Amino acid sequence: MLREFREARKILIIPNDRVGGLFIGAPFYKVIRHFYPQAQIDLLVEEGKVSIARQIPFIDSILSAPQDMSVRSSAFKKIAGDLRLRSFDLCFCLGLDCSFKLTQLCGASGARLRVGFQRRGLRPFNIEVVPEEGTAYEGERYLRLLRIFGLSCNSEVRWTLAQDKVQKLSARVFNEEFAGGMIVAIDLTSGESEGLGKRQLEHIIGGLIERGAQALLFFSLADRKQVIYLKECYGRQVIPFEQDDMAATAALLGECAALISCNTDLLHLGLALEIPVVGIFDDDPRRWIPPQRRFAHEIEVSKVRQAGGARIMEGLEIALQGKKENA
Template structure:
């Protein structure tokens, strides 16, 4: 589809991408392309509570519409949810956006797009849950493209230059207090994942850490601290857990200072790729074409099985994609990368 002719006087743009962490990082090149084309436009962003801290203070974003979306399906929060939704609908409607972009493509984000009352409501034609019904312009993103390239197609549709991929981050501290306890030369391991099926066993990460020539720093959320501690347990004293001890922005100097980043398919993996830290990514049922680390300096390790990728949420009965992936296979890839 050819780009549409968009007047340069566009004043207000809304980006709808509440979550997840990795998806928000994928959206930053889109934000950069749009702001570069429309430098005088106001850009607002609908983001989930908790993840909003990563975007706070961003010089390209004028306002964050923060929603507690995780509570919206919980009956105990019905009253507060209704108040939040009514306030969001009323507030968005008053803004008179020229363009609203739905990068999520589900029913909730489609309804938020509708609520924006934007003159142009743009999303993907293959989006889920009926969300394209709410768009004025439907763009073919393609399901066999990386998420970053798909998002940039929306920017290209309104005439933005998408020839380069740049990640504009909100300001962050280049040296947090926790950096003081880290070894001078280290690898970061991220052993948790949003989907249990995407999680290579923690004891294997621990065994891998025991074989590496460098010490490992293990990161995760506080909720997944037990996974990080299991990695430490099997590392023979060569891993340090800082699980739950950093903010999202606080992860940035830690990852930026690493020699390598070894991980499952998870949000911090995309942060490492954006920071140009070499990534070794362990993939099972997920599709690295869509959600792998973006860039040529990274390596994806995935068993070639007829059932993969299956996009499963929970491990299946055999879970061969993860169970049959050995520590030695991953170690060999890391070793190869260190020698090149």
């Protein structure tokens, strides 16, 4: 079996579909490419993340699946059939608690070797890795999995964006009066818990205006009412941008001085782009934030809306200072 593992020529990677899974897995993809330079490496992601996934340099092909697909749907059967036709030698399913549908897709992929973390009551893998107990950064768990098979190398990843797209979007979205000024991104989406509340946003945006900064509001369809209210209150001091294209979102986020966010995909994109981040968590942030990331400030609360606006703004100053010291 180890020989088959080493000689794999067609590899499928299925990132965790919990928040940030695509970005947290980037060092894993890099290690796989290093040890399989001639292999065909495919990545299976949700349809809404295809545009940003295409910017990952270690991957040959991006495959997609609907976000709301169930294992009994015709879409699931079609994707499973398409995967089997590709005759994968090796499939990795990342995440200790990814969705049931991903584990089943791995099992139905037809790959000769299917590697994943052991899941109680599920048997989709023929190589199961028992996760270590305790809290550890999610990305480090993936790299430990590879070290079991003797795969270890420099896994540091730096994300870069196409500057022509960045410049075009910046010119279209940002107000001319704020050209070169400080812009702080705020993620209004909720991720896996509730998002930031009205009072928190008022405190944050008010604090940004006091320091001469402007707020870039990333939102989804569900946040439209909140965006309308904030736009009516603050006018040109806030810039709404709907997150319907992850590549465009990344381009704008990379132009911001910092990001304030709950545990969302945007938070992990900000970490990948190495911009100062204030992350508000209602679970242990050690699982989601890489250790020793000085320009990331975590606020852990039992409920997201318990984080006071003043505490969030203090966290912003800490994250900005950490970035300066890390420069």
